[in-house]
Amino acid sequence: MEHVDTLICARWILPIEPAGEVLERHCVAIRQGRIVALLPIDQAAERYSADRRIERPSHVLLPGLVNAHTHGAMTLLRGAVEAAAYAEWTQQLQRLEQRWMDAEYVRDGAELAIADMLTSGTTCFGDLHPFPEATAHAAAAAGMRACIGLPLLDRPGLWAGSTDEYFVKGLQLHDEYRDDPLITTALAPYAHWAVSDETLKRVQRTADELELPVIMHVNEHRESALSAGERSFDRLHRLGLLSPLLMAVHVVAVQDAELDLAAREGVSIAHCPQSNLKLGCGVSPASAFIARQANLAIGTAGAAGNNDMSLLDELRTAALLARGLQPSATLPITAHQWLRAATLNGARALGLGDVIGSIAPDKWADLCCIDLNRAHTSPVHDVAAQIVYAASRDQVSDVWVAGRALLTDHQLTRLDLDDILRRAERWRQRIHGE
Numbered sequence: 001m002e003h004v005d006t007l008i009c010a011r012w013i014l015p016i017e018p019a020g021e022v023l024e025r026h027c028v029a030i031r032q033g034r035i036v037a038l039l040p041i042d043q044a045a046e047r048y049s050a051d052r053r054i055e056r057p058s059h060v061l062l063p064g065l066v067n068a069h070t071h072g073a074m075t076l077l078r079g080a081v082e083a084a085a086y087a088e089w090t091q092q093l094q095r096l097e098q099r100w101m102d103a104e105y106v107r108d109g110a111e112l113a114i115a116d117m118l119t120s121g122t123t124c125f126g127d128l129h130p131f132p133e134a135t136a137h138a139a140a141a142a143g144m145r146a147c148i149g150l151p152l153l154d155r156p157g158l159w160a161g162s163t164d165e166y167f168v169k170g171l172q173l174h175d176e177y178r179d180d181p182l183i184t185t186a187l188a189p190y191a192h193w194a195v196s197d198e199t200l201k202r203v204q205r206t207a208d209e210l211e212l213p214v215i216m217h218v219n220e221h222r223e224s225a226l227s228a229g230e231r232s233f234d235r236l237h238r239l240g241l242l243s244p245l246l247m248a249v250h251v252v253a254v255q256d257a258e259l260d261l262a263a264r265e266g267v268s269i270a271h272c273p274q275s276n277l278k279l280g281c282g283v284s285p286a287s288a289f290i291a292r293q294a295n296l297a298i299g300t301a302g303a304a305g306n307n308d309m310s311l312l313d314e315l316r317t318a319a320l321l322a323r324g325l326q327p328s329a330t331l332p333i334t335a336h337q338w339l340r341a342a343t344l345n346g347a348r349a350l351g352l353g354d355v356i357g358s359i360a361p362d363k364w365a366d367l368c369c370i371d372l373n374r375a376h377t378s379p380v381h382d383v384a385a386q387i388v389y390a391a392s393r394d395q396v397s398d399v400w401v402a403g404r405a406l407l408t409d410h411q412l413t414r415l416d417l418d419d420i421l422r423r424a425e426r427w428r429q430r431i432h433g434e
């Protein structure tokens, strides 16, 4: 009999690949943080002895959700600026960040975000925020997986004073985490309009050399679809940025020819529908991306705009919105396709598609378990549809990252939630001068 560390046996398992597959009464065997096998419960009992055997008889086990785009530390300004037009919202937010942000603020905000995400089934997030070392450290300490965006701007900010300093500090952080099993990095020029041609060319050269993903806001609203009279996708194409390394975030204002171009070049899209809706930016044509076989991932964006970080909620909004905007004659995007967007597609967009995002041998055991034994998710005719259209974050019972349980029976195992909430409240008091 072969020995493994953990056997997790569940009523249903959605491995995400092969597409649309639903396994009933199967187990995932885990050794040293990685998936060893996925097999029926009776065979698992014959083949493996395990240090821990976890039974989840009314649950569905799936890959941990991947929040492709967020700004973790923005949780501290959740609800701080409301009912403002987008431009005004941005300005007020920047004023608050300029006044209060430092490494301690980012650490406390990132930890709050990590607690928010782990308790709602997310095991990996793509981040973009100043003081990225504080977010990286918070994620590593929590045992959570993260792809940390290295901010690159042409204007001085709180974290760096010049374009060169952004690159130097960012690449130092990249080196620091080069061999880390949980933390990876991406180049993150904030938005196409915020950086010069020269800086974007430097981003492209660095990304190619180090094979790093590039995270960039592209066309979050209509006004940002042009820079110096040139359509943003044309400009990014001219500068060599359109490639499978690029994850374009939002992409609300976009023309068909640009969609064709982005899809042809293999660009990933981070779709953040609740942020776009709440900030009045519009609606991204997600179904048009999927129709072009583009890699569509899902993100919550920052909690200062959204305002929570539940990818399950985001997924439902995305699915309903896409259906509502689709001509009724076309085939709807299936619940399985949406779950793939929230797992494997997110992983691919962050350069992690080979190591997480589906339940397959040799991948990291990054998993999420949802209890469907509730009045509003019974009976289960279609498990994927129950997750996308009915399940709530409160049903997420367990989360594992690299085989390590970070949420067990709805409780965080490594984070001190009371302490995190106390620190968040202290920031609120400071910001309000109390």
Ligand SMILES: [Zn+2]
Residues within 6 Å of the ligand: 069, 070, 071, 128, 217, 249, 301, 302
């Ligand atoms: Zn963003």
